[in-house]
Amino acid sequence: MSTTTKQISLPVTVPIGGIGHTGQLRQFYGLFAREMIKTFRNPWVIAMTLIQPFMWLAFFGGMMSQLPTAQLDQFLLRAPAGTSYLSFLLPGVLATGMMSIGMFGSMSTIQDKRFGFMKRILITPTSKATVYLSKALGSAMRGLVQIPVMLVAALAFGVHLQGDPLTWAAWILGLVFLGIGFSAFFLAITSSSTDWQTRGSLRTSSRCR
Amino acid sequence: MIGNGLAISAHGLTKNYGKLTAVDHVDMSVPRGSVFGLLGPNGAGKTTIIKVLTGLSPITDGTASVAGYDVVRDPMEVKQRVGWVAAEVILDDDLSGWENLWLQAQLQRLGDWKGRAEQLLQYFELTDRKKDKVGTYSTGMRKKMEIALALLHQPEVIFMDEPTIGLDPNVRRMLWGLITGVNKEFGVTVFLTSHYIEEADALCDHVAIMDLGKFVATGTPSELKNRVKEDFIEFETSESMTAEKLQAVPGVSSVRSQGNTWIVRVSSAEEVLPNLLRALKTEGIHRINVEKPSLESVFIDITGKRIEQAGSEVQDYRKFYMSVRRARQ
Numbered sequence A: 001m002s003t004t005t006k007q008i009s010l011p012v013t014v015p016i017g018g019i020g021h022t023g024q025l026r027q028f029y030g031l032f033a034r035e036m037i038k039t040f041r042n043p044w045v046i047a048m049t050l051i052q053p054f055m056w057l058a059f060f061g062g063m064m065s066q067l068p069t070a071q072l073d074q075f076l077l078r079a080p081a082g083t084s085y086l087s088f089l090l091p092g093v094l095a096t097g098m099m100s101i102g103m104f105g106s107m108s109t110i111q112d113k114r115f116g117f118m119k120r121i122l123i124t125p126t127s128k129a130t131v132y133l134s135k136a137l138g139s140a141m142r143g144l145v146q147i148p149v150m151l152v153a154a155l156a157f158g159v160h161l162q163g164d165p166l167t168w169a170a171w172i173l174g175l176v177f178l179g180i181g182f183s184a185f186f187l188a189i190t191s192s193s194t195d196w197q198t199r200g201s202l203r204t205s206s207r208c209r
Numbered sequence B: 001m002i003g004n005g006l007a008i009s010a011h012g013l014t015k016n017y018g019k020l021t022a023v024d025h026v027d028m029s030v031p032r033g034s035v036f037g038l039l040g041p042n043g044a045g046k047t048t049i050i051k052v053l054t055g056l057s058p059i060t061d062g063t064a065s066v067a068g069y070d071v072v073r074d075p076m077e078v079k080q081r082v083g084w085v086a087a088e089v090i091l092d093d094d095l096s097g098w099e100n101l102w103l104q105a106q107l108q109r110l111g112d113w114k115g116r117a118e119q120l121l122q123y124f125e126l127t128d129r130k131k132d133k134v135g136t137y138s139t140g141m142r143k144k145m146e147i148a149l150a151l152l153h154q155p156e157v158i159f160m161d162e163p164t165i166g167l168d169p170n171v172r173r174m175l176w177g178l179i180t181g182v183n184k185e186f187g188v189t190v191f192l193t194s195h196y197i198e199e200a201d202a203l204c205d206h207v208a209i210m211d212l213g214k215f216v217a218t219g220t221p222s223e224l225k226n227r228v229k230e231d232f233i234e235f236e237t238s239e240s241m242t243a244e245k246l247q248a249v250p251g252v253s254s255v256r257s258q259g260n261t262w263i264v265r266v267s268s269a270e271e272v273l274p275n276l277l278r279a280l281k282t283e284g285i286h287r288i289n290v291e292k293p294s295l296e297s298v299f300i301d302i303t304g305k306r307i308e309q310a311g312s313e314v315q316d317y318r319k320f321y322m323s324v325r326r327a328r329q
Helices: A020-040 A043-064 A070-078 A085-114 A117-122 A128-144 A146-156 A165-190 B046-053 B075-080 B097-107 B114-123 B139-151 B169-185 B197-203 B221-227 B243-247 B269-279 B295-303 B312-328
Strands: B006-017 B020-031 B035-039 B061-066 B082-085 B157-161 B189-194 B206-211 B214-219 B231-237 B252-258 B261-266 B285-291
Touching: A020 A043, A020 A128, A020 B097, A043 A085, A043 A146, A085 A117, A085 A128, A085 A146, A085 A165, A117 A128, A128 A146, A128 A165, B006 B046, B006 B189, B020 B046, B020 B061, B020 B189, B020 B206, B020 B214, B035 B169, B035 B197, B046 B061, B046 B157, B046 B189, B075 B082, B082 B139, B097 B114, B097 B139, B114 B139, B139 B157, B139 B169, B169 B189, B169 B197, B189 B197, B197 B295, B206 B221, B206 B295, B214 B221, B214 B295, B221 B295, B231 B269, B231 B295, B243 B252, B243 B269, B261 B269, B285 B295
Parallel strands: B035 B189, B035 B206, B082 B157, B157 B189
Antiparallel strands: B006 B020, B006 B061, B206 B214, B231 B261, B231 B285, B252 B261
């Protein structure tokens, strides 16, 4: 009971530090930063994010490069000399990587709902749109970290990157949008559910109470 | 803004989940600065009332205002002025205590919040551990941290949903001290739900007893206890018993039964118990309880059952859920 007898000078006035869009921006920043801290503080998440693209290229790329396909022949015939099968594979790997990141990103929302943290957020003057945006961008950001890793991995496996910087910038921008798009899409599907499997089965009927 | 001097007011407040009516035409007025207790079994609708009053769940019918603002018209104004302490401690275990406070400050859009956060940590004796992840805190510390979060933005009303459920007696008593402190020293209106009779009795200025979505009695704890001046004797017997036989025992004023369990209302348990035992076959009695005038006997008087008994199934589920959560931590 010692806590009740202690006297400290309270309360200190705490002003509201932002209204309208400024306030929303702070709420967004808080939630987005939470996503980033939670992700990148965990060494396993960082390790897996970095290792996954290498493993993909090494195992999947290694196996698939043995398959003779007409389409691949066409690609390699038209491509400049020295183009490897991995160059053929790389864009696809990155695109599917963005999709899987989107799918797994929505799990953090389900987790927040299951363990009640979503209630803690929604009991503050934070709009659902702000929560949605911070979750979608947080999820996309986790995926985007893989792009440079993947490019380094591709170079390590002997892929020659060609084309002008503008094409590359456009291609990376496309991946960014793809990451945001997939994250937002899967988040929309899971937003009305607390079921871990929802993102795969597209069920939206169950309700969060 | 509604300036009626009340921290919370509601008229005809109703909440349906499909066909289930969780809250059924509830009226209430909670004066500013008071501690209001909602007492009832699990499943009575207590948590649902908190959800609709804090804007977490839409109201089906009726009106409600909290901290002077209408819950339906101005939910954001209400959310800016209320704090919330959940039944199960809800914190981000991956973040430190300070980071949890920082996030709360962002969500509440607070200006210079650090001074107040430091003082709250000092008040709740958490300063030394502020940089540690809250996942490493003890149960009591987690509960304190949750109350600190709820107080950071200087709320006018703090909602505490079963604040001491699943806690051991020492932590419970420590929390009682904190709840009284929060009310007196911070000047915050406290709205708490509980199914512990002694908790409502010890902490609350006003109590509403709730069962099946309705307020069945309201008043100060002493007013409610004065409603029932007689004692109750509750017993379970395998003997086939009739109400008439029990009514014939001198001193018994009324009789109720639920299966093999009988509840008799008597002028004085000490005087009637020997007579009652003479009228019963003692070998058939499995259990016998005497209930002196208390909030529990008010509940028994109105509903014909004990608070624990009324919510036992839900409570078992809750205990299981709590144990899973604790195991996870």
